[in-house]
Amino acid sequence: MKYWLMKSEPDVFSIDTLKSKNTSGWDGVRNYMARNYMRDNMKMGDLIFFYHSSCEIPGIAGIAKVSRESHPDPTQFDSKSDYFDPKATKETPRWFMVDVEFVEKFTSIITLSTLKSIKELEKMPLVQKGSRLSINPVTEQEFQTIISLKNS
């Protein structure tokens, strides 16, 4: 099993939105590296840190898991969607997504500021300057370190 971190703007899609829906397609990703992680590397049961970005208190809000592996992101075919891609066709889709399922909402957010203060996490792209990728792999050690912060 592998571990991941996925960013979402809570104004658009938050951990509470996922909790209320239980599962959701992770649509709207329009970056090739992030797409490749979803298309090629994210497998059933992989655990995901759900990160809130571009908000008052950026940080990890909870955990989700992969509940369906790669399939075409339907928003690329929808001309009314913000994520419409005129170059994508159903025969040769350009954008792929996984579905994720709610696992847990933390009682309090593990803030970016906290994550930045932990020596063991300094290699995470998240805490490095200029890192914008919305999906990143997380190592087992990083996962355990972050989980241990949950109740402290």
Place this chain on the structure above:
DNA sequence: GCCAACGTTGGC
């Protein structure tokens, strides 16, 4: 709202 960092586009 600012702006650094980065990805993408398109002319050549």
Place this chain on the structure above:
DNA sequence: GCCAACGTTGGC
């Protein structure tokens, strides 16, 4: 294939 221009991300 280079690279300048542009658009976007996302913390602050």
